[in-house]
Amino acid sequence: MQNINDIISTLDMIDHQHLDVRTITMGISLLDCCDEDIHKVADKIYDKITKKAEKLVETGEQIEKEFGIPIVNKRISVTPISIIGSACRETNYAPLAVALDKAAKQCGVNFIGGFSALVHKGFTNGDLNLIHSIPEALASTDEVCSSVCVASTKAGINMDAVALMGKIIKQTADMTAKDGGFGCAKLVVFANAVEDNPFMAGAFHGVGEPECVINVGVSGPGVVHHALKSCKGQPFDVVAETIKKTAFKITRMGQLVAREASSRLGVPFGIVDLSLAPTPAKGDSVARILEEMGLEVCGTHGTTAALALLNDAVKKGGVMASNHVGGLSGAFIPVSEDEGMIAAAKTGALHLDKLEAMTCVCSVGLDMIAVPGDTPASTLSAIIADEAAIGVVNTKTTAVRIIPAVGKKVGDMLEFGGLLGSAPIMPVHEFSSEAFVARGGRIPAPMHSLKN
Amino acid sequence: MKAIVTVTGKDTTGIIAKVCTLLADNSVNILDISQTVMQQYFTMTMLIDLSTGKKNVTELGEELEALGKTMGLVIRTQREDIFDLMYRV
CATH class of the missing domain: 3.20.70.20 (Anaerobic Ribonucleotide-triphosphate Reductase Large Chain)
Incomplete structure (x- = not known):
């Protein structure tokens, strides 16, 4: 059998030293949700996330019970929305953030990441639309997290994006001022962003990732x-x-x-x-x-x-x-x-x-x-x-x-x-x-x- | 499936008897038991085999936890894998 001291030591870590699994994050590709009509995109996003992540929270809780390990957060990350929104005629992507928020609440997760754009070398129209939608998106949702990658070792630093993000952060703070600027706590500006990060607020499901994936x-x-x-x-x-x-x-x-x-x-x-x-x-x-x-x-x-x-x-x-x-x-x-x-x-x-x-x-x-x-x-x-x-x-x-x-x-x-x-x-x-x-x-x- | 049951709390008579009775009633086989008493603080760990049992690890864990409460003890049931992985390369 296991050494009794090892068992006691593990229990002590859990009880007194805050040992836990911080997050199980399900990455979901939304590439198949594109459409010209933003309302259709919002519906597709909601349907796909709630189907894929239907059992995420329940499964996390089962594992917690069986192994006696606290799993603090269950979360979702999705394909950067700037890519998904690109096909839309609409230029304000805030309704897509609302769809993400609704899906996250339905699934019972506490954060959903991916209201994001990767602009380290330059902006697409979709990227600009997304970035300008960030303050409204973060002010009108509870669980949506946003990130923008403005630089990479291969591309250098997009200083136009850097300048823009300073303004976006200010606007987000103003729009969520009654909550202490809480919107800014859900907004990350990256250099060399990674595609498989399970932690918020910077999680998104990169385009090099599979259809659906579990990161811990x-x-x-x-x-x-x-x-x-x-x-x-x-x-x-x-x-x-x-x-x-x-x-x-x-x-x-x-x-x-x-x-x-x-x-x-x-x-x-x-x-x-x-x-x-x-x-x-x-x-x-x-x-x-x-x-x-x-x-x-x-x-x-x-x-x-x-x-x-x-x-x-x-x-x-x-x-x-x-x-x-x-x-x-x-x-x-x-x-x-x-x-x-x-x-x-x-x-x-x-x-x-x-x-x-x-x-x-x-x-x-x-x-x-x-x-x-x-x-x-x-x-x-x-x-x-x-x-x-x-x-x-x-x-x-x-x-x-x-x-x-x-x-x-x-x-x-x-x-x-x-x-x-x-x-x-x-x-x-x-x-x-x-x-x-x-x-x-x-x-x-x-x-x-x-x-x- | 194997699990580890850990019982901790103030030492008193009949702890092992009660825990073992509950396990036997559920057709759960005990593979190993180890116990120590440090400064009147009782600690017992048991390796159990659930493959012959009537309940899954979560259900059994809840019953044991409830039993523990009646005796002022903390009883935890966890799948064995966690300890295997943490302490063996």
Whole structure:
């Protein structure tokens, strides 16, 4: 039989260290839903999603019960709607977002991703229509998530898209101002977006993906933190090894859930995303892991190095535990969703510039950051440009999910509640980037030879 | 299908007897039992075989959980695969 200590240790991880599978995400292709009439497209989208994902939530709950593993979210990602909408005569795609929202609610999932456009090299008409529909789409739906990819290592940075997204984020914040700019929490601007990401708000079902697929995102910052408590004062070799072993266990669980969900739903298994996704709950924080390594507060000198080690060790441990790894895989650093990050930002130890440096070595980017409501659109665009440059040059995914908190200033708090948590309003540089952003055009793709 | 039943809580008389009776009533075979008592805290794990049983793992798990509550214990039933995968390469 199993070692009794191993069994107790697993139960302890679930009960006291927030071990869970963060999401089962079903990717669904909507390519066959195109039509000239947007209302027909909306109907087709609703029908297809509710048919494909009919049993998603029920199956997730069955697996939870049988294995005793909490599966926090069941979600859906779809083909970027800019592609599906291209055939429509209508130019406002918000009705398609409403159809997605209705389908998501019918299926019982809590988020649906894919109100998206990929414009890293340029816009199609459909892309422009979609981007201009984002504020209305996010303001008139509850569960729809949107993402726009504005840059890639192969194509460079589409600065026209960067400039536009600054304005779209502002508009979205204004249109959802009564909910604290909640729309912006559902909007991600990517560089090097991935097609199989199961995490929101950036999930979409890429065109290279099959008809339908199951992707699973694991989590477990609490478990890693707990494991590191046992190696206080030890050298980093021991720290890295401990994280690897823990990541292996967490990922095995995700792999098991993915395999079961895939076979029960009769849908191919895509990938397991090896991510440490924090929540605002105490004991489920990535920042606290970095602090456990010896930093007084997350954000002080040494934070980037600590995060680099963590990110790498999570991947190394996880990669052997699953037969297909993908998505974003690494440590997430969403400020509002991480109890330790919130605390660090409140004390002033963690600021935007340090977070930007951290995104060079973590899995995504500037995530769930609240800035003053009067931040100009050009400053938001410039923040996006910086982040995209990091992604493009380092051949990694980066993203910006930033919330200009309408009517709030530095030092105030923005409350979302639930998994999205709360964020202290962080200062941005006062100096203008207006003329820089106004240039438009495309920043050329970086050289990837002559690496010396 | 095999499952692991974990019983935790304050030690008292008759815990094993009651759990085993419920399993026997459901024609579930017990393959192995391991138990420890640490500072009056009782922990028992059982490996059971459900292939001869009348109920599936979820139904049996719910009955055991309810039984546990009557004795002030936490009883959990989980498919064995999870532990196999987490601790073996």
